[in-house]
Amino acid sequence: MGKLLLENSLATDVTSVSNIFIDNYMPKANGDFVKIYLHLLRLINNKAEELDLNNIADIFNFTEGDILRALKYWENLGLLSTTKSSDNIISGIRLEPFGRSEHYIKGVHSMQFDSDTKANDVKLPQKKHYSPKDISDLAENVEIGQLLFIAQAYLAKPLNSTEINSLVYMYDGLKFPADLIEYLMETYISDGVKALAHIEKHACDLYLHGIKDVESAKKYKSNSTDLGKKILDAFGITGRLVAKEESSFIKVWQDEFGYGEDLIIEACNRTISHTHSPSFKYANSILSSWHDAGVKDMQDITKLDENHAKENKEKYAKLKSKGVPSKKVRDTKLSTDRAYSYDDLEKQLLSK
Numbered sequence: 001m002g003k004l005l006l007e008n009s010l011a012t013d014v015t016s017v018s019n020i021f022i023d024n025y026m027p028k029a030n031g032d033f034v035k036i037y038l039h040l041l042r043l044i045n046n047k048a049e050e051l052d053l054n055n056i057a058d059i060f061n062f063t064e065g066d067i068l069r070a071l072k073y074w075e076n077l078g079l080l081s082t083t084k085s086s087d088n089i090i091s092g093i094r095l096e097p098f099g100r101s102e103h104y105i106k107g108v109h110s111m112q113f114d115s116d117t118k119a120n121d122v123k124l125p126q127k128k129h130y131s132p133k134d135i136s137d138l139a140e141n142v143e144i145g146q147l148l149f150i151a152q153a154y155l156a157k158p159l160n161s162t163e164i165n166s167l168v169y170m171y172d173g174l175k176f177p178a179d180l181i182e183y184l185m186e187t188y189i190s191d192g193v194k195a196l197a198h199i200e201k202h203a204c205d206l207y208l209h210g211i212k213d214v215e216s217a218k219k220y221k222s223n224s225t226d227l228g229k230k231i232l233d234a235f236g237i238t239g240r241l242v243a244k245e246e247s248s249f250i251k252v253w254q255d256e257f258g259y260g261e262d263l264i265i266e267a268c269n270r271t272i273s274h275t276h277s278p279s280f281k282y283a284n285s286i287l288s289s290w291h292d293a294g295v296k297d298m299q300d301i302t303k304l305d306e307n308h309a310k311e312n313k314e315k316y317a318k319l320k321s322k323g324v325p326s327k328k329v330r331d332t333k334l335s336t337d338r339a340y341s342y343d344d345l346e347k348q349l350l351s352k
Contacts, residue, residue, distance in 0.1 A: 014045075015038070015041050015042045015045045016041075016045065017038065017041060021037075021079075025077065025079070027197070028201075029073070030070075030073070030248075030252075032060070032062065032066060032070060033069075033070040033073050033074065035060055035070075036056070036060070036067060036070035036071070036074075037070070037074055037079065037080075039056060039059070039060075040080070040093065040095060041095070044095060051093060053067050053068070053090070063285055065285065065288055065289060065292065066285075066288075068090070069288065071090070071093065078096055079095065079096055080093055080094060080095050080096055081093075081094045081096055082094075124174075124204055124207060124208065125173045125174060125175075126173075127165075127169050127173055128173070129165060130164070130165050130168050130169075130172075132161075134168075135164055135165075135168060138168055138171075138172060143171070143178040144167075144168065144171055144172075144178075146178065147167055147171065147178055147181055147182065148164065148167065150182055150185065151163070151167055151185060151196065154185050154186065154189045155189070155194065155196075159196075162196075162197065163195075163196040163197070166196040166197050166199070166200040167181070167196055169200060170184075170199075170200060170203045174203055174204070174207050175212070176203060176207075176212060177212070177213065179214055180212065180213060180214050180217060181203070183214045183217060183218075184199050184202060184203055184206075184217070185199060187221065188202060205255070206220065225242075227250065227254075227261055227264070228242035228246070228247065228250060229242075230261065230265060231246075231250065231264065231265065231268055234265050234268035234269055234272070235268055235271070235272065235278030236272070236278060237278055245280075246280050249280045249281075249283070249284050250264075252284070253284075253287050256291075257287060257288075257290075257291045259287060259290075259291075262297075262298055263287070263290070263295070263297070263298065263301070264283075264287065266298070266301065267283045267286040267287045267290070268283050270283075270286055271283045271286065290304070
């Protein structure tokens with residue numbers, strides 16, 4: 001094939017995104033968090049001096065809590081910094097310059113599995129780039145040579161350098177036995193995962209949970225699958241498995257929030273009670289609000305509900321004292337799963 005002529009007919013009104021962000025951060029970040037970061041870049045490129053979190057939430061159909069979690073995620077990774085007012089409300093956001101790529105990659109790994117690292121005091125071995133000579137030397141090991149052959153057979157194509165590095169990292173970095181790596185490839189490729197980088201992520205998850213043999217890995221996956229089925233049952237969904245996007249929600253609830261089956265199912269039940277329809281996104285808003293409030297178990301939820309009921313009773317009394325008809329106060333639905341500000345509630349009622 002001869003040379004191709006590449007022409008640019010794009011408009012000049014563009015937003016520049018660093019390759020470091022695309023290569024080292026974007027693949028491992030929640031998609032909604034990426035949207036928020038890119039939107040901030042666009043605002044800065046357009047020299048916007050004022051920022052309204054409510055407007056951003058409306059643009060993406062997020063809650064303000066979703067925006068705050070995204071900002072916290074990027075701030076923990078050092079991509080931005082925030083300033084806060086005396087009442088602890090964000091008053092400014094500053095996008096920070098990038099540092100060394102290795103630091104970023106390490107930072108993303110530690111962020112992704114932060115709750116597990118703290119709970120178990122386990123850290124992922126630093127991943128190094130294996131040179132062709134390193135791989136050639138390692139390939140003399142019969143087990144690695146066999147794993148490379150099996151991976152190519154499962155994927156039905158030759159492996160590129162990134163895929164080889166993922167495979168070697170699982171064996172040489174995580175010190176996983178060959179039968180465990182083979183099990184992971186067989187299981188997740190059968191489930192539709194076609195990238196060794198994604199299988200590496202699952203391997204890292206097992207490592208941080210102290211799982212280093214096939215039987216334990218099977219039990220761990222079975223427990224995760226069972227939870228997915230129970231969530232679908234709670235939502236009244238039958239005849240299908242948990243979808244990929246839904247699995248990502250469950251992973252956050254378990255790995256980032258550290259929540260067990262009881263809290264997750266409770267959130268699902270409340271979702272049906274409030275919306276009368278299954279919604280992973282709504283359940284996520286409930287669980288996120290609990291996580292932000294420091295909820296650890298069902299007793300904490302009971303206390304939170306009691307506090308909300310008490311606050312709502314006081315708000316009702318204030319509204320009635322301002323002349324709002326009792327029927328309007330009574331008919332207003334207040335969710336115990338979401339913190340409303342008094343000002344918003346008052347505006348809602350007075351506008352009726």
